[in-house]
Amino acid sequence: MAKVKFEVPELTGEIAIPGLKEDAAAAVKSHNAPAKDMTDLGFPTELVPDWKEKAVAKFAELLKKYRSLKVFMDICVKCGACTDKCHFYLGTKDPRNMPVARAELLRKVYRRYFTTAGKVLGKLAEAEDLTREVMEEWYTYFYQCTECRRCSLFCPYGIDTAEITMAAREIMDTVGLGAKYPLQTINKAITIGNNLGMPGPAIRSTLDFMEEDVKEQTGVPVKFPMDVKGADVLLITPSADFFATPHVESLAGYAKVFHQAGISWTLSSYASEAGNFGMFNGNYEHMRKIAGRIKVAINELKPKRLIHGECGHAWRVAYSFWNTLIGPFDSLDPKYPAPQHICEFTYDLINRGALKLDKTANDDFVVTFHDSCNVARASRMGNSPGGQFEIPRAIIRATCNKFVDMHPDTIREKTFCCGAGGGLLADEIIDLRIKGVMPRMQAYKAVKDSHGANFFALICAICKAQFTKVFPYYGYEMEEVGGVHQLVSRAIVLGGKEGI
Amino acid sequence: MEFSLLTIIFSLMAYGAAVVFVFGVLCRIMVYAKTPSPLKIPTTPAPTTTFGAMIRVLSEVLLFRSLYKGNKWTWLGGVVFHWAFLLVVLRHLRYFLYPLPAWDMSLQGIGIIAGIILPIAVLYLLMRRTTVDRTVFISSLADYFALTLIFFIAGTGLMMKFYERPFMVDIKGFVYGLATFNFSAVPTDPVFLVHFTLVMILLAYFPYSKLVHAPGIFFSPTRNQADNPRESRHVTPWSPNLT
Numbered sequence: 126m127a128k129v130k131f132e133v134p135e136l137t138g139e140i141a142i143p144g145l146k147e148d149a150a151a152a153v154k155s156h157n158a159p160a161k162d163m164t165d166l167g168f169p170t171e172l173v174p175d176w177k178e179k180a181v182a183k184f185a186e187l188l189k190k191y192r193s194l195k196v197f198m199d200i201c202v203k204c205g206a207c208t209d210k211c212h213f214y215l216g217t218k219d220p221r222n223m224p225v226a227r228a229e230l231l232r233k234v235y236r237r238y239f240t241t242a243g244k245v246l247g248k249l250a251e252a253e254d255l256t257r258e259v260m261e262e263w264y265t266y267f268y269q270c271t272e273c274r275r276c277s278l279f280c281p282y283g284i285d286t287a288e289i290t291m292a293a294r295e296i297m298d299t300v301g302l303g304a305k306y307p308l309q310t311i312n313k314a315i316t317i318g319n320n321l322g323m324p325g326p327a328i329r330s331t332l333d334f335m336e337e338d339v340k341e342q343t344g345v346p347v348k349f350p351m352d353v354k355g356a357d358v359l360l361i362t363p364s365a366d367f368f369a370t371p372h373v374e375s376l377a378g379y380a381k382v383f384h385q386a387g388i389s390w391t392l393s394s395y396a397s398e399a400g401n402f403g404m405f406n407g408n409y410e411h412m413r414k415i416a417g418r419i420k421v422a423i424n425e426l427k428p429k430r431l432i433h434g435e436c437g438h439a440w441r442v443a444y445s446f447w448n449t450l451i452g453p454f455d456s457l458d459p460k461y462p463a464p465q466h467i468c469e470f471t472y473d474l475i476n477r478g479a480l481k482l483d484k485t486a487n488d489d490f491v492v493t494f495h496d497s498c499n500v501a502r503a504s505r506m507g508n509s510p511g512g513q514f515e516i517p518r519a520i521i522r523a524t525c526n527k528f529v530d531m532h533p534d535t536i537r538e539k540t541f542c543c544g545a546g547g548g549l550l551a552d553e554i555i556d557l558r559i560k561g562v563m564p565r566m567q568a569y570k571a572v573k574d575s576h577g578a579n580f581f582a583l584i585c586a587i588c589k590a591q592f593t594k595v596f597p598y599y600g601y602e603m604e605e606v607g608g609v610h611q612l613v614s615r616a617i618v619l620g621g622k623e624g625i
Numbered sequence: 626m627e628f629s630l631l632t633i634i635f636s637l638m639a640y641g642a643a644v645v646f647v648f649g650v651l652c653r654i655m656v657y658a659k660t661p662s663p664l665k666i667p668t669t670p671a672p673t674t675t676f677g678a679m680i681r682v683l684s685e686v687l688l689f690r691s692l693y694k695g696n697k698w699t700w701l702g703g704v705v706f707h708w709a710f711l712l713v714v715l716r717h718l719r720y721f722l723y724p725l726p727a728w729d730m731s732l733q734g735i736g737i738i739a740g741i742i743l744p745i746a747v748l749y750l751l752m753r754r755t756t757v758d759r760t761v762f763i764s765s766l767a768d769y770f771a772l773t774l775i776f777f778i779a780g781t782g783l784m785m786k787f788y789e790r791p792f793m794v795d796i797k798g799f800v801y802g803l804a805t806f807n808f809s810a811v812p813t814d815p816v817f818l819v820h821f822t823l824v825m826i827l828l829a830y831f832p833y834s835k836l837v838h839a840p841g842i843f844f845s846p847t848r849n850q851a852d853n854p855r856e857s858r859h860v861t862p863w864s865p866n867l868t
């Protein structure tokens with residue numbers, strides 16, 4: 126299928142720790158952002174003449190604003206525990222994709238401008254001037270990090286390279302060095318309201334289409350409401366759910382669950398995006414602006430509950446940051462968590478016996494579940510730690526007869542990223558994405574061989590897009606990729622309201 | 626009472642190092658404490674209460690829980706090294722305390738064993754650092770310096786214990802004198818002088834190097850934050866409120 130031939134890692138079912146291959150990924154670069162997006166977002170369109178001073182000043186500002194950055198710059202002891210944990214190192218073999226080496230790119234500049242030893246001793250204290258070359262290195266390797274936090278899990282000090290990547294990107298943006306895919310996405314989300322740049326009427330017409338489709342398939346008039354004032358639930362979901370495959374299948378799942386539960390719900394055309402790429406580039410204001418649209422939608426539509434669709438980083442922003450960014454949610458019904466994940470919602474209904482699920486509808490499938498990294502390591506579902514692992518699995522088990530987990534070192538908190546989060550779902554770096562997904566593919570291959578797994582269940586819009594794209598490179602069908610609520614959608618028995 | 630030049634030099638050095646150490650560490654702690662954590666970023670699954678988060682931090686400090694997940698061999702070396710180091714330091718409190726409390730008395734025996742283990746642990750860590758290609762790549766002068774310094778401190782200490790045996794009472798007199806501003810002459814045993822100097826270098830080096838990981842870990846937001854963003858609103862000090 127591919128025009129360009131890439132070196133696709135061989136599938137063995139094992140994840141081997143490779144030897145170092147310096148500069149193996151040095152040539153992989155995201156495209157620069159167009160001038161228009163840079164300007165719209167308040168950044169210079171190209172490297173400003175006094176970029177060095179500006180960059181150091183921005184760095185200083187961030188060090189004062191974020192304890193994480195400040196502490197993480199200081200306390201790494203180079204123990205090496207993180208060196209074999211990043212999917213990009215495992216996939217590309219490039220030593221600068223080892224989390225500590227990635228962080229070191231920023232740290233050496235930190236030492237030069239912000240520590241006495243670095244100022245006095247220079248290279249001897251591993252300090253380095255901020256030069257064009259260093260900045261290029263930043264651009265390369267800080268756009269080879271999906272901010273998945275796998276490194277932070279294993280670090281004795283919890284050093285989270287994601288925080289460091291975010292800071293580096295923010296510094297680069299400020300001096301005029303931005304990457305196209307994340308910044309364009311941020312711009313669309315701020316100005317149009319969703320990452321795909323789709324206006325409200327376009328969304329409405331796909332929703333109409335879905336209503337017809339579901340009616341045709343099931344005979345039941347399941348509604349896909351938008352901009353309904355006073356609905357019980359406001360659903361915020363990634364815009365990919367409206368247009369992309371297999372994302373739409375999960376949207377159908379949500380709609381059927383609401384229908385069956387007899388709970389009125391609505392989407393918002395103004396806040397038609399759960400995703401928040403503002404986080405990826407470390408810009409607090411962008412993140413707040415994108416989330417701010419949801420606050421407006423709440424004020425306008427006056428829902429009682431706020432429910433969130435299937436998306437990994439978006440759930441991180443929603444769960445961990447919304448209350449800070451756009452809270453408090455005083456107008457919502459305090460009986461329910463705000464926001465609530467659609468999986469929490471469905472799980473609750475299943476537990477109360479409010480949904481009738483026919484597992485045999487999914488008998489064609491041997492299902493396995495990919496814990497999205499942002500859900501696994503940066504958020505929670507349910508009331509106790511780790512609910513984010515149990516709840517989606519419980520839903521899957523309730524909707525199919527055959528479920529198998531992948532190798533324990535590759536799931537739950539130790540899950541491997543899909544290789545395209547963090548603003549890396551860009552076409553020009555497909556080579557990197559193919560290599561980054563390698564550890565996950567090995568784990569999938571293993572359960573394919575042992576259990577015949579053939580359905581790869583997800584709760585993340587980016588994961589869905591990435592896996593449908595890379596599966597064929599590895600020789601798998603993209604139809605094997607789907608959402609957890611896609612399984613729900615297939616299994617749910619509509620009609621004969623049983624109430625809640 | 627007259628003091629030799631040597632005593633004056635060593636006394637001044639000790640005070641200098643102590644001031645640099647205390648001042649440096651306090652400064653670091655102040656900066657960390659003052660810098661805000663604008664967002665909730667615990668690495669999850671995380672405890673949902675502040676108390677739980679405290680336990681989590683303690684489990685990192687005392688047991689190196691995350692490192693255990695990360696690399697069992699490094700964990701082994703790290704735990705042995707740090708515990709041995711702690712016991713050796715506690716054993717040395719006898720130079721500062723008079724009369725010697727019973728608990729410190731009871732630590733003397735195990736302190737010696739720890740003193741023997743310490744350089745072995747350092748060698749083990751050095752070996753790991755220099756044999757795994759990934760750690761070779763990330764290691765720098767500073768990493769070797771810290772380990773080497775501690776190795777020689779432990780080595781000279783053991784030499785005094787098992788080989789040279791300078792007069793203990795003199796050492797205690799000198800150190801205790803420094804601590805209580807009741808000065809007495811520095812012992813002239815060369816091994817002691819080297820040992821003492823290296824320790825002072827370590828103290829002064831501590832706040833300005835990666836060794837600040839010791840106080841730093843308590844401030845790591847991914848470990849010390851409770852996972853309760855939905856239950857209690859985390860307010861950002863520098864962000865405006867929305868309505």
Ligand code: SF4
Pocket residue numbers: 200201202203204205206207208224225279280281282283284
């Ligand atoms: S695990 Fe943490 S302390 Fe160890 S090298 Fe990696 S970032 Fe540094």
Ligand code: SF4
Pocket residue numbers: 210211212213222223224227269270271272273274275276277285286287290542
């Ligand atoms: S956050 Fe993820 S992608 Fe980034 S360095 Fe760590 S493990 Fe690699």
Ligand code: SF4
Pocket residue numbers: 271273436437438496497498499500541542543544545546547585586587588
């Ligand atoms: S797309 Fe999924 S796996 Fe990839 S970074 Fe986002 S949450 Fe993680």
